[in-house]
Structure formats: C-alpha cells, structure tokens
Amino acid sequence: MNRTNDLLQLLSTQHPIVQAPMVGVSTPQLAAAVSNAGALGSIGQIASDASQSRAMIQATRALTRNPFDVNLFCHRPAVSDSAREAAWLAHLAPRFAEFGAGPRPFLAEVYRSFLNSEDMLEMLLREQPAVVSFHFGLPDASWIRALRVAGLATLACVTTPEEAMQAAQAGVDAVIAQGSEAGGHRGVFDLPMIGTSAPSP
Numbered sequence: 001m002n003r004t005n006d007l008l009q010l011l012s013t014q015h016p017i018v019q020a021p022m023v024g025v026s027t028p029q030l031a032a033a034v035s036n037a038g039a040l041g042s043i044g045q046i047a048s049d050a051s052q053s054r055a056m057i058q059a060t061r062a063l064t065r066n067p068f069d070v071n072l073f074c075h076r077p078a079v080s081d082s083a084r085e086a087a088w089l090a091h092l093a094p095r096f097a098e099f100g101a102g103p104r105p106f107l108a109e110v111y112r113s114f115l116n117s118e119d120m121l122e123m124l125l126r127e128q129p130a131v132v133s134f135h136f137g138l139p140d141a142s143w144i145r146a147l148r149v150a151g152l153a154t155l156a157c158v159t160t161p162e163e164a165m166q167a168a169q170a171g172v173d174a175v176i177a178q179g180s181e182a183g184g185h186r187g188v189f190d191l192p193m194i195g196t197s198a199p200s201p
C-alpha cells in the first residue's frame, strides 16, 4: 500500500505537502500560489463569518483552479459570563490605559468555533472547496459526513494517538499528525506533548 499516493489521490495534488493554515497570514494569494505549485494551499477562516469566508474562497478560486484547503477551528465555543468578563475588564483597565486604548465596553470572541456555526457548514456545502481541515477539535460526525457526501475531503490536526482515534472514528479522511516540536501553536485538544521526531538509536 502506498500512503503517499493515497494522500495525493485524496487531495488531488501533485506533491504531498499542505501549507500550514495561518489566520491573518494565509491569504488567498498565498494559498493560490501554493496550490498552483502543486501542493495544497490553505486559507485560515477562524476570524471570518460565513459570508467573509465565502468571499475568501471565491477570491482563492479566482487565482487557482487547483484544490485548496479551508481551515476551521473546532474549540469549545466561549460561554458568556458577564460577571467574569466585567472582572477581567476591570483587571485589564490599567493595561488599556497604559497603551492609550481607553476602557473597553465588552470582551469579544475573536476566534469563532465551527462547532456552533451552522451557517458556515451550509456555506461550505454550497461552495464545495476541495478540502476542509479542523484544528483544536472535531465537529460532530454528522457534519463530517455531510461534507464527505458533498464531495469535500476532510483533514484534522491531531497531536496524540488518542486524538487520531477520535478523528478516525468521527470519519475524517486523513489526520495531520503534529508533534510537540511544532514551531507555531499546536492543535492539541485532548492530551499534551508527544513528539514526532523519533529519538536516535
């Protein structure tokens, strides 16, 4: 069995390389350049709502005919707690003042979770990008099934064998095994710190 060929077939790419999704950094231009070079470009969507995300998908499509990945965060959505938020705002007020930012009226959730974003799911089912990837967790298996039925390949970032088992059981097509050596932030959602570099014998 040739796993590299399996991956190339799944992603419909020339090279078994996925560009790291980086919200705010991985633009349609970067993703399209990577996809045009035969690897899989990625656009990070966690700071976008469904319509902003649709616009980014269409902007990427305008620059490449090749497959690319739409990346989503699947962390547990924040639960609003006004007393706790007020305490944090009071605690941070001197810091805001120090930098001339003035008092903040409320705390906003910057990074959206795909888990409670049905409109994002509907948009993906309509737009049908070739690949969708999940970071910091997994959506419900029924959502993964819906994406697969619509013809989208799914990837999940995992950092332990247990997370990989959860991803396989949820029905994702392939996992991105990320070790504790990762330079940027890791997609851990279950257990900490397992490396991918084998020790020298």
Ligand SMILES: Cc1cc2nc3c(=O)[nH]c(=O)nc-3n(C[C@H](O)[C@H](O)[C@H](O)COP(=O)(O)O)c2cc1C
Pocket: 020, 021, 022, 023, 025, 044, 045, 046, 071, 134, 135, 157, 178, 181, 182, 183, 184, 185, 186, 187
């Ligand atoms: C600035 C920055 C933004 C990132 N944003 C995302 C993101 O939106 N989605 C994601 O799955 N990973 C994100 N990551 C993690 C990277 O995709 C990658 O998995 C991580 O940096 C490990 O790879 P490295 O060792 O090459 O840095 C981000 C990393 C950086 C440095």
